[in-house]
Amino acid sequence: MNGLSIRRLAAVLLCACACSWAWSPAFGEAPRTAPVEIPKPLVPFVPEQPIVSAGALRAGMRGYLLTVLRGTRPERLPLEVVDVVPQKGEVSRSILVRLLPSANNRVGGVAQGMSGSPVYIGGRLAGAVGSGWSFSDHNLALVTPIEDMCAVFSRPDRPARPLGRGPSPRGSGSVAPLSVAGLDGRSAERLAHVLGVAVEPTPAGASKALEVVPGRLSPGEAVAALLVWGDVEVGATGTVTATARDGRFLAFGHPFLERGAVNFPAARARIHETIPSQAFPFKLASPVSLVGTVTQDRAAGIGGRTDFFTPSVSAALAFTDADQGGLRTVRNFRVVPDAFLGGRLLQGVFSGLMDDIWRRRGQGTMTVNLRIDGRGVDRGWARKNVFFSEDDVSSAALREAARIWDLFLLQPFADGMPIGFRLEVEATEEPRVLFIEDVNVSSDAQPGDTLNVGVTLRPWRKRPVHKSFTLTVPKEASGTCELLVRGGGINSLPQLALEGGWKSIDSLDRMLTEVGAMDANNELVLELLCDPNVIKAAKDGPRSDDRRGGSSDLLPEEREFLSETKARRIREGTLRISRSDYFVDGMMKRLITVKGEDEGEQ
Template sequence: MIVSLRRAAVILFLLFACSAPASAAPVPFVPDRPTISVGAVRPGMGGYLLTVLRGTKPVRLPLTVVDVVPQKGEVHSAILVRLLSSPNNRSGGVAQGMSGSPVYIGGRLAGAVGSGWEFSDHNLAMVTPIEDMCAVFSRPERLARPRGLSGRGTNAPAAPLSVAGLGGGGADRLSRSLGVSVSPTPVGSSEELRVVPGRLSPGEAVAALLVWGDVEVGATGTVTATSRDGRFLAFGHPFLGRGAVNFPVARARIHETVYSQAFPFKLGSPVSLVGTVTQDRAAGIGGRTDFFTPSVSATLAFTDLDQGGERTVRNVRVVPDPFLGSRLLEGVFTGLLDEVWRRKGQGTMTVNLRIDGRGVENGWTRTNVFFSETDVSSAALREAARIWELFLLQPFADGMPVGFRLEVEATEEPRVLFIEDVAVSSDARPGDSLEVGVTLRPWRRRPVRKEFRLTVPKEATGTCELLVRGGGIQPLPQLALDGGWKSIDGLKRLLTEVGAMDANNELVVELLCDPDTIKAAKEGVRSDDRRDSPELLPEEREFLSETKARRIGEGTLRISRSDYVVDGLMKRLITVKEEEE
């Protein structure tokens, strides 16, 4: 059912996004330093680049122009330069984190360091011309249309992402969730990142962030140029290549520039939030200082039941990008679960998800229980990630600012109830009360018995089918949505139907007496051919939440919730005898 909801939400969002009006005409970016065009650059000309090697103060590294190299794509040419020997060049040449470092030739700004080569001469670098970087602001600053993370459409690689606050396993999970390489780093901000207003300066180290707080995901680079109106250029290549964006940017401190035969790198961490990246293009990133947008707030509250209820809380903030947000949250929270539990593998997790945001009065919650024999953290986060995606993509209302809170209780114990037996009379009359006994066996413990009472519909004839199952086994179908008879038309309805989905910790006991209803329950969808049966089933006229409420009221459906995953499915046939005259 959630697949159908997600499909509907995405389609409606795309229609909404594509019809959204564009913002005002872009304002040209004019650097506040003199510039030199790439056409005026010649081999042999001398200059320097400005970058931070340690701390926060930029230093000069002398260089000479090797050649101007033609390229295909948005950046039509690049300047090949060689760093010269100097006391400051102790890291062995160009390093990761120098991207965006301004290059001055003849005292004028020519561009920014954009790339180098692994396992090669690290004193060689490609410089992105300043005119191409200024063109970053030739497009409107607005929310980008949907596009992938690969940066396709650019002729330069995206910035290497790093994550602090998660181990190598967490970084791997985040890489799989995002579809890009993410490397763990041992350094991060020592306290909460706070907003410190001020202007940036060329050569200053900055970090573009996707996640910040107890986990930080982003990339470190250098400011290339600033303008008098508070805008800046940086990186000299794409961050993710997503076009118009709203990503926070922070001042960064460089702890050391480390030599490596593969590629030297800066070891840095963000210090304070200073503005927002609004453009993420092939030639670099651009943004504004003292300008901030709402973010997604997310909290993980974890309780280890095997350690006497030991509780750990982690808080993060995520960029307000609906197409990135759910993947970031899934990757970060799955990694965090492994970190705070200090293990991964089999186990049971009870997950309570709460959403607070605009249009969600008094919050919205859903509880479910998950068991896995191999990786319970991933299993426990899968549903939450789909719900995050649904909420962030829904087209009905802007939910920003929004907060997600995940309460997780974990144990290595397989908390699973297996359906072992069902006892019920083999015949009944219309309108009879039907006693149902269900025997459940907890994993490697003595069985327990639960009693239920159902009501045989007064119009029932022939044979009824008693179905006893776990909530995650053959869940009730959304016939109205899957058959196209109804659609989700608002945020409240969307959340109501998501909340109505069967949960793994539910024991569902239902009586099916209508032949068409039995067939629909088995197949999940009914034929669209109405020539033989023009009347819709009640389930085809109702949302799932309405169907459940009606059937519980009629006595043909009972749902029992527990702290265990309910596994198994059993059926019994009941012959309905005609009323005696």
């Protein structure tokens, strides 16, 4: 595995903190293995409309911009050129324009959502509205020259594989603020923190699932670039600047997220109204239908195509409120197939949905079932865990899932393609916690003996319960053995072979197996440790090379994956794992003296 994936595995498997997901291609699936790609020659973007360069413009020249103010039909707003402003960076200069008084200019100037609106001077396309200023004269705006926008397509696309505001110009040298529908303000703030960009909650959103409606886009038409869509929508709405005969289009006049070559869905949008504001006017918009794919996200704008549709990751949350009589709520959404962005989107959206549906945050217990179905996981993969927190159980419940999401999104194996992710959560304010209160076992034993272990567990503020287990003393044991009884999230069994560098993850199946082998919070674990080296390794990690004589000196746990160690020790009788519907808390130890028959007779 590459270094990045190894670090991700270390974060998940080696930590094994007790603290699922699914993809579904929206429009087809990738081949089982990625074919060798032959680079295609780049085709320059040539607008269907005649153009004029920024260098040919002079102060006082008049023209208009084309944009949708309400509904879906573009309208003209007259303007004049104020000056051409030199700039540093990929956009070498901007055109400063001023909107002129007109019947259509009813909100007092440029509004958020007009980004990308084509500007025509003397009947020729000069560029697109790129930015304006908050708390200023909104009739003034900077226009990104069309020649700079056409250069968006000077870099190759990435083939799709299934799978705050201030006085600075808005959209100039920064990404577009994202709008989010389907989450409340607090949840939008959490999503903004996860993504590291400004996120603005909006009441507008598609009234039903977005359907694919093939067709061409037109200059001045409202268009949305989406990251999440369905019961939750995250994206940004702008305007189409120019189109080419081959179906490509330019829009926005500034970056979306400035992520370079991308595969983000593009959707036609409807403008409900353009709303005046002293801070900055804005368009209230909703996506209408999927029309293509954004393939370039650059400083001068976004570019895309209407001749193909990117696959997507589907996700579902089934949330049951145990305190409301088992009230069940289901939310479905789709996420862009971006390996480096998808995990953060999933974390932010799931976290927000859980807060919104539960209508509270704070202490409580959540039972989480994660499931993956897809290519490479033909029989499906599932994991159950229980989480308790005294202050924010939603965050605690998603911490492990977020690590696993990242791990799956960044896994390097070509034969794996998750196509269905489902997260089922049952929540209650009640602390469903079992505390380990006492352990009873004989203090003496002989090699090969069966130990009867009694464990007293106390549910929170309820009468204790008693459980009985058996363990087997190894036949080669002598001296002192340590009996450890603990909750699965405490002193979890380590991946000594991975941590010490004696093993590596070399397949998706192995990765899934080892993720599934991690201890869970709802497990009561009984371990009988009789080898002093194993006890020390479990506490301190694998031994360094200067403390071993060679590979033959390796402990069994250093030759095996954790899943193999667990299976072996369960067969031997030195490990017992009992699963429950509670968060198991606490740890207790007992020492057992193992004597041979000769020692017992003395």
